Amino acid sequence: YFDAFLIGLTATPGTQTFGFFNQNLVMEYGHEQAVADRVNVDFDVFRIRTEVSEKGGAIPAGFITEFRDRETLQQRFEKIDEDLEYQAGQLDRKVVAPDQIRTVVRTLRDSMPTMFPDRAVCDDGRLAHIPKTLIFAKTDSHADDIVKIVREEFGLSNQGAVKITYKSGDSGAKPEQLLQSFRTSYPTRIAVTVDMIATGTDVKPIECVVFMRMVRSRNYFEQMKGRGVRVMNTEDLQAVTPDAQAKERFVLVDAVGVTETDLHDTVPLERKHGVGFDRLLNLIGLGDTSEDVVSSAASRLARLDKRITKTDRQEVETIAGMSLTEIARHVVDALDPDRHYRAAQEATGADDPSPEQIATAREQMVREAVKPLAGNSALREKLVEIRRSYEQIIDTATQDRVISGEFSRDATDRAKAVVESFRQFIEDHRDDINALDVLYRQPYQARLTYADIRELANVIGRPPRAWTPDVLWRAYEVLDASKVRGSGPRVNTDLVSLVRYALGEADELVAYPVLVEERFQAWLAQQNRGGNKFSAEQLAYLHLIKDHLAASLSAERRDLQELPFSAEGGLGKANQLFGASLDVLLAELTRDLAA
Template identity: 55%
Template sequence: MTDSAYLAAEARARVEIDRQLVACGWHVQSRDQMNLYAGQGVAVREFIMASGHGRADYLLFVDGKAAGAVEAKPSGTPLAGVEPQSAKYAAGLPSNLGALVKPLPFLYESTGDETMFTDGFDPDPRSRPVVAFHRPETLARWMRHWVDDADGGSLRARLQRLGPVGPEGLRRIQVEAIKRVETSMVHNHPRALAQMATGSGKTFMAANLAYRLVLTAGAERVLFLVDRANLGRQTLHEFQQFATPGDGRKFTDLYNVQLLTSNRIDPAARVVITTVQRLYSMLRGEEELAEDVDEKSGSEIEPDRPVEVTYNPAIPIEAFDVVIVDECHRSIYGVWRQVIEYFDAFLVGLTATPAKQTFGFFNQNLVVEYGHAEAVADGVNVDFDVYRIRTKISEQGSTVEAGLVTKFRERETRRVRLEKLDEDVVYDARQLDRDVVSLDQIRTIIRTFRDNLFEPLDEGGIFPSRSEVPKTLIFAKDDSHADDIVRICREEFGRGNDFAVKITYRTTGVKPEDLLNQFRNSFNPRIAVTVDMIATGTDVRPLECVMFMRQVRSRNFFEQMKGRGVRVIDPNDLQAVSADATAKTHFVIVDAVGVTEGEFNDTNPLDRRKADSLKKLLDQVAAGVRDADVVSSIAGRLARLDRAISSEDRAELAEAADGVDLTDIVRVLTNAVDIDKAWERAAEANGGADPTEEQVDTARAELVEQASRILAERPALRSKLLDVRRSYMQVLDETSKDAVIDAGFSLDATDRARQTIESWQAFVAEHHDDIDALQILYSRPYGKRLTLKAIKELAATIGRPPYNWTPERLWSAYEALEAARVRGSAGKQFTNLISLVRKALDPGDELVAYPLTVEERFQSWLAQQKQAGTVFTDDQLAWLTRIKDHLATSLSIAPDDFELEPFVGHGGFGRANKDFDGRLASILAELAEELVA
């Protein structure tokens, strides 16, 4: 760039900088027109500094005294290299000019598009990006702080004074979270993310954090962003109930807390609670925001593209010192991002379910990681079971035949008209409750739920000890779907209007918040049906059952919805709304759509060996079995017991455990199977360096061994655990038998499974000559190989009437009849049909998931190669594993397959062939021969 072009570009930048300074309350003047009394803040252009210190593009005066400088650069100039220039101005004030502080504390570098700011009052001053300049009255206030307290001129300086966190009234994880967030701030990290399991007290932790920041660090104002207005009301209640350390006065007695219901911030408020959509509305200068917009989640009303925010003098960038984002939807870090980044503030994120984008927004600064398993071990969460309901229409759809007089209903008004169909209406599962409403599908699910609710435990009862429907939350697809579910729930349970209610934003006649409070605190309603309103953050502690009648495609949203059930509750409080309950030991997810089978389901139950009794699990540990699933399952069972036992039983167990409390035993067992704990242990053993996979495996084995020995070395403890658990379970058994004897559901279920298997075996026997896949598996003709196409054709055949089978349904039938002879799950693999056909051909064999069969053959092949003297390199083993995984799902492999993932990402066929010294083709043929069918 020529000198003249550079000067022209800088001149354009100064025009924009002038505009921004004026917007931020500064009077911009030329040197020859200087009037330091024009206002509290004056920015003088081209001010000549002391000899050797150049000419400041802008010298900033506050209350007539020099306070800072601005260095202007053309648009696109990297500003990191400009900082020495502005620092030179800070130290080069002419001796005849007055200044409250020397060197000048407030330095900016700006192109008009980008601005960096350095606060000289910080302990270790470091520039940070800001979207505009600070107002003169703000710089004046900061200088007054410095005059009053030379070591406390900035928030970052005062943060150094934060003392230890007192544990009074806080859980262990809350204390740890406060410590780590504060440590991040003390080290001047602008953003911090705390991942804490749903129900672990994130909001209460944040209230304590805000109190410490306001009281000790002198934070002027804290912004608390929530997902929607009803969560804001819940957060306000948390602050109102927060008794501060010391004299125990409520937070709101000491400081003003404002929940925004209008677009005006109370100047006296030290904590402001609002939604991102209202904050955006305020930054745009809108007078008010429609109430219904504030009641919705930011994800529901998110714009198509990222919003753009411009400076608003009424809400300057320094309006908040700290912004806490509480469990907001991931879109807040996407399309709403500029709204949060507008403020010159520390950003603290609280979430149970961070997405990749969330980690990126917070600069990968994850200061706390506290998952569901840890929360269960600490007694902060309860564990869960999954009860799956499958129906034909839910999975396959149906057909409404031509010629029938059929009801048509308008989506919005629900007005119904009758019309004769001219042609068949064929619909699939995806169209259910959108294009076609099958009332019998809804009724079948609700009826199945009702009929199995109080069945005996050994017959698949959901709540076998109970006589009243536990508090149940049902997630519907939309408002219309919710209406249908509510009506059918009332009909199937034979109850009145107050038994089942809809709680959505479109509920009329009563505030949704009032209905939610009734659901939370009163006997009725027993069932609440919602769409999204209660999906995130909402606290309903007595909730014991969460039913999904809608699909969820977002992992984060699913985890939040599921999290409604994890919260613990005092047994007395639970019995106040559910008198037949003894304690909330777990909750149940009733899955009517397969949502728990999605790949995004991160949180799994601790109890992974449900078919084994606690005695069997304890016996295995005593006999030296050191299996992570066994330890995890014991932890899950004991965590439930921990929620139910009396103080006398707890004392007796502690005595048998040499003084160790049951809660601590559960925590040790849970930590033993936590891969993060294994990684930390391995890293510590490795001198702090990142450990290898082998080191992590070794560390995990050591943790499992240590945890197992707590039980293995104490026969009396194992015996006492069984006695105590039996005493509690015996009451449940006696209660359930009287209520369940007449139901006979288990026999019906067993009969259905037996009929399914018999029909399947008959089908295979009848068609082994005329269906390719069956013919190959039955007679194994020479030279004819099984193909994925043939397997898919078989799946299509059995999926049509009159069979309507899926591999999953057939697999479930075998699991119901002979669970001990079934290894692995059906999953979504077509190739598992191979295992099902073989089982039908030889009923005495085990049913083994096909990928497991391939894995066993692969390990056998590797052993043969090793015995023959063939040693594979790490790169070759990685290729072989990818090839094996491909064969397990596709049954064949060819060079063209290497143009797809996962092969192409590692160099494709060319790289693989090179790694095998040109022998890849023969290896592919050999593996296909050895591993497939």
């Protein structure tokens, strides 16, 4: 016989995990490796700053101000006698500033074409199809405020923007149904949550994760961020987002500075986010001493103790015989495994008490710690009454203004690293990759073929680079969008434009299909000036040849027997339209358009 080996697997290791295993890390497989292996997708950070979210705000004296109950949402209005100032940290907890939420949401809406430059854009400059977006809110009431404003600013229906929290069922729709709709159907584009989708929930189509709440725990942040890293095949993605070409990354929108904060490892007391405070106290009153229930109750009590008034605190201490802080501390101490072990040693006199003895010691400690709550129904009722009495202030006076909305410095640095690596790759491999050899030499000594471009795409697509035309294109856009032209999906022939721009042979990075289109229009104008006018039928066929050149770099007779030419009459139709000049025409178009 031998002791079994204990192996731990985790996606979010914390200091407690490493300590438990005595720092014995056998294998590490990080996000970067997962991206290179195409197990995860990478992400860019887009930072939104506003004046109110950075500095807070103030409601002027004399302004008729709305006060709202946190639980019932009942409203009342009152004229305040003096200026009411609040800090950024009080937003959406003590004070709600609708214009601050609206400013962030509006900036998110208007910035989406920048975040997703390859997507179809409507006449009003907005995306035709909003990428599946998940917004993290601070509280359930904060989520309600966000959903309301998202629907207004994005012009979405109740189905288009939904709140998915443990309280969603109060409005009729079950959270599980809303989640399934968000995961698999087109209509639901934006979901707002607090904790329900933060961990353990797989929604692969998500391409935008928005933080409108601060997170201090590194583990929790990684889990929340992980909602966007899921890979998804293109066919399934396009079923819910039609103009998405592939899920190669997601955008993390930071509206609170979470990506700029030093995160730490924590073990939260709160374990029952979906259970109401009154129910937790009732469970304890019924004798429930499970760790999750007791720990969550301690967490709620500690938070309540920080917020109650002096009068409420005195009433609670009178009823309980001790402060909320003392009750919470006693409960937390009673949940400490080290204290259980020492208590079992003292009770049994054994140096190494058995698991049963430790469990008995734990049960006794917890029951003693919760006795002030379990045996005092008046205290439980008073605590619930106080918890429900607090109100939020609704600031409709402050008008928020965007400070900035741009890719973070980290995103810029990553883009710069990709561009520099790409240039170095061209320099290092110009003699052994035919496409680079042809493009590097001016004037060209040989014609570039699509097979050459496909070889280049295959080479750069392998780990550790895992580059695609879209990844490279996006890096140049992040660095200087003014020098990049051409929206729509990226194609392999865009590598021609990317290499030439990297070599300094072009002042602008122009999508290869756009470049071919511009050359085609110039060629048509030259033909018209020379008296060679084409019929409408000939022009339609010439456009097919032009599109083929943009995708394949060359056009020959045999190509005209394939789609899309075969659907328009194929080679026979081309002979009928252009006669004996067909071969000359194909050679000329290949030379002038695809050079």
